[in-house]
């Protein structure tokens with residue numbers, strides 16, 4: 001993980017086009033080894049998934065390990081000001097894309113994709129909103145997410161179009177952040 005962090009520290013985040021290209025390549029290059037991320041692994045008992053902080057560099061990026069129980073998923077949301085990419089480290093995630101209806105603020109289900117282990121996917125939804133879910137009925141899934149700038153807020157939306165901006169929090173904070 002330290003090697004990845006060193007690479008993230010030299011990305012020019014002020015140039016989003018190049019930053020996305022570099023980030024995609026670095027996540028592709030990241031060697032998925034459970035020994036490397038086990039220290040950040042944590043499952044929530046009750047919530048849809050567990051967001052575990054690996055690193056936050058204020059104003060630039062943050063990195064989180066998401067842990068999903070079987071079939072757990074999050075709600076339909078966007079990422080406000082942040083873009084992001086993620087790599088599936090264990091299992092397989094489903095992603096639903098949602099688009100805003102032209103006649104109002106509500107969203108409609110547009111498409112589903114599957115992201116398999118060791119694949120990298122963009123979190124910058126072209127359709128506006130998305131949700132992720134563990135595809136498995138009986139095994140946990142783990143994914144590594146990088147957001148720039150650090151993901152602080154998401155807009156959640158229900159099927160009637162009711163929106164709610166929520167500050168994001170971590171289930172576990174990194175030791176680095178606590179110091």
Ligand SMILES: [Fe+2]
Nearest residue numbers: 077078079123
């Ligand atoms: Fe998301």
